Each structure stands twice: as C-alpha cells, then as structure tokens.
Amino acid sequence: MVFRDERWPEGTPGWVDLMVPDQAKAIAFYGSLFGWDVQRGGEDTGFYGMAELRGRPVAGIGQTPPGQDIPAFWTTYLAVSDVDRTAAAITEAGGQIVVPVMEVLKEGRMAVAEDPAGAVFGLWEAGHHIGTQVTAAPGTVAWNECMSRDFAAAKPFYEEVFGYGFQDISSDSFTYAVLLLDGRPIGGLGAAPPEVPSHWSAYFWVADVEASAARVAELGGAVEGKPFDSPYGRQLRVTDDQGVPFVLIAPNEQSGEPEGWEV
Known part of the structure; x- marks a missing residue:
C-alpha cells in the first residue's frame, strides 16, 4: 500500500x-x-x-x-x-x-x-483535495483507459492537449497504445468495437479476481465473460448492482506485484 x-x-x-x-x-x-x-x-x-x-x-x-x-x-x-x-x-x-x-x-x-x-x-x-491518496492495494485504482470508436482522432487529441507519448502494443486482433508521460505509463488508449460507445473506464485492484467476482454476484452485480491473464494482471469485466461497468484486476505471475503491494 x-x-x-x-x-x-x-x-x-x-x-x-x-x-x-x-x-x-x-x-x-x-x-x-x-x-x-x-x-x-x-x-x-x-x-x-x-x-x-x-x-x-x-x-x-x-x-x-x-x-x-x-x-x-x-x-x-x-x-x-x-x-x-x-x-x-x-x-x-x-x-x-x-x-x-x-x-x-x-x-x-x-x-x-x-x-x-x-x-x-x-x-x-x-486545491485541498489532491485526488487519490492510496495505491498498490486491493480497492485502489489500478489503471484508467479510453476505448474509442475513432482511435485515429482520439490519439492526436490527447497528444495535443496533454502531451502524451504512445507505446503501441497492438496486435492483429486489437489496436491499443499505452499513454506515456515523460516515458512513464499512466493509462491506455484503445480502439473500441463499432457497437461500443467511446468511454473511459477504471480498473480496480483486488487480491483474487475469482473471489471478488463471486462477491460481485452475491451483491447483485453481474460478471461479463471469464477471467483472463495478461502481462499486466488477471482481469475480469463486471458491473455493479446499478449496471455500472468496471474492471477487476489482480497481480499474476506475468505482471508481478506492483511496488508497495499490500493485501
């Protein structure tokens, strides 16, 4: 933490x-x-x-x-x-x-x-409120990303307004760039499917994706798909009990634990 x-x-x-x-x-x-x-x-x-x-x-x-x-x-x-x-x-x-x-x-x-x-x-x-004051623990924000229906227009916009650099990690199946500030990753920008509106989304750290997904369901939320592993952690998209989407993510063998991680 x-x-x-x-x-x-x-x-x-x-x-x-x-x-x-x-x-x-x-x-x-x-x-x-x-x-x-x-x-x-x-x-x-x-x-x-x-x-x-x-x-x-x-x-x-x-x-x-x-x-x-x-x-x-x-x-x-x-x-x-x-x-x-x-x-x-x-x-x-x-x-x-x-x-x-x-x-x-x-x-x-x-x-x-x-x-x-x-x-x-x-x-x-x-001003008095600087924003999030805790990271690297379950229940804290792990990642923020913009999924865009017009990646080609969004990329120069964020570069011009915020001075972002981009690390392209696209493959044949998806288009995605890590947003960089002074060479440091701070978020992501990806191409959304045509049927999905452009949106920013939040990822929250958890200790165990499967256990947290079960808790989401117990609390009246919903689970979308199955957990999957990536180089950045084990992930799963869910919605709360009012239909609001967010992503659960836990450290895995590929990602390792973030510096200062505390459960």
Whole structure:
C-alpha cells in the first residue's frame, strides 16, 4: 500500500468518481466489495461520498441530481494545473466542455469534457483535495483507459492537449497504445468495437479476481465473460448492482506485484 500526499502530475489520472441514482445502494455495494469506508459530505457538497482506505480518499460516490437523466458510469479525472487553460485547449483540439469550469468549495476546480470521439472525462485542478491518496492495494485504482470508436482522432487529441507519448502494443486482433508521460505509463488508449460507445473506464485492484467476482454476484452485480491473464494482471469485466461497468484486476505471475503491494 502506497500513500500519496503530493498533487498528481499534469495529465495523470488522479481521481475517479461515480454518480448514480441510488447513492446509498452504491455505498453498500462498493463498501462490501472493496472494504471502503465512505464518508458523506454535507448539503454544501451535494452529500458527495468520499470512499476511504486507511482514512485516505481513493474514490468518490455521488447522487445523480434530481431531474437529471445522466448515465451512471465511473468518471476518470485527469490532473491539471490550470483547468481554464486545459478546457480552452480541449475545445481548440476538437473536443468540448460538457460541464463548465466550477469551484468545488476549497477542494479544487473541475470541469467535465468530451473528446472528439465522444469519450467523457473529468479535469481536476487540486486545491485541498489532491485526488487519490492510496495505491498498490486491493480497492485502489489500478489503471484508467479510453476505448474509442475513432482511435485515429482520439490519439492526436490527447497528444495535443496533454502531451502524451504512445507505446503501441497492438496486435492483429486489437489496436491499443499505452499513454506515456515523460516515458512513464499512466493509462491506455484503445480502439473500441463499432457497437461500443467511446468511454473511459477504471480498473480496480483486488487480491483474487475469482473471489471478488463471486462477491460481485452475491451483491447483485453481474460478471461479463471469464477471467483472463495478461502481462499486466488477471482481469475480469463486471458491473455493479446499478449496471455500472468496471474492471477487476489482480497481480499474476506475468505482471508481478506492483511496488508497495499490500493485501
């Protein structure tokens, strides 16, 4: 388990949150699955829930505002030093801002954007809240990736706005590039099947994929397909009890355990 007290570097996925119709139901589901202790804020925060491990934030769970028909999904937030400047760069590069820049008390400033292929992601300019403060343990974010219906358009967009480099690991059966910042992998960009909308997704570490998948089913969620091994870990796509997809991943022989790993 690794603790972090500094802001995440520019362009790094540094936070994830979930907005759902039934916040209490989501808190119960993820608390049981990942061992999160979720602290709900007051009315001034919209009762936003801060999921914690060892007393430190790892993710957010909020309630969809009344009267708003917003699809429920895990949103990846990319760390920025100036959210206004990044928002302007997004529109110049062919994306759009879907939630304008706003102040979040003294915690930070945010916006929500959409890339040219329709994938939605957040921007977070840290104030008091720097983002995720725990990594390398079950229940923490392991990976973030954008699966795009227009890989050719998405790649130059993210390069222009965030300065990403790319490590191509494509094969005959899939198109995928690791996103690099200063040569360091921070996420992924892949080509989605034509029937799948462009989206960002979150992977969460678990100690045992099969055991966690069984727990997902017990809690009312669903399992999609069967676990498979990759050089990055043993993986399985699941959905929670409100139909929100995410990916479970556990260290395997190929990947080894991440530095600081603690179960």
